[in-house]
Amino acid sequence: SKAQITITPPPTKNVGEAQSQQLTQPELLEMKQELVTGIQELKEMFQLVNGGYQKSLRELDEQHLQQIEESNEQLQKQLEESNEQHQQQLQEQLKESNEEHQQQIQELHMLIEGVRQDNQ
Numbered sequence: 001s002k003a004q005i006t007i008t009p010p011p012t013k014n015v016g017e018a019q020s021q022q023l024t025q026p027e028l029l030e031m032k033q034e035l036v037t038g039i040q041e042l043k044e045m046f047q048l049v050n051g052g053y054q055k056s057l058r059e060l061d062e063q064h065l066q067q068i069e070e071s072n073e074q075l076q077k078q079l080e081e082s083n084e085q086h087q088q089q090l091q092e093q094l095k096e097s098n099e100e101h102q103q104q105i106q107e108l109h110m111l112i113e114g115v116r117q118d119n120q
Contacts, residue, residue, distance in 0.1 A: 023031075
């Protein structure tokens with residue numbers, strides 16, 4: 001709905017006549033009413049525009065929030081994957097390190113045994 005504002009001043013032929021013209025009470029009332037109506041229509045138009053603006057802002061906010069949530073989910077997923085990989089790597093390193101230690105301990109035992117036998 002487009003508001004149309006038409007305010008028609010009383011017809012004047014020239015400036016001199018306009019200045020000397022005396023408006024009657026009913027004419028003044030009619031002009032005042034037209035102004036009041038025009039202002040009311042302007043207010044309604046402003047409310048429409050403002051309402052649209054507010055709605056646009058809300059929609060933008062919602063889109064933005066949604067983007068942030070999606071981004072957060074992706075980051076969370078990446079973090080979990082990265083953590084799993086890291087966990088696996090650590091476990092493998094630990095296993096290798098344990099195996100090496102076992103081997104070293106066995107070698108030490110054999111050395112100690114060898115020393116004992118030499119001493120006997």
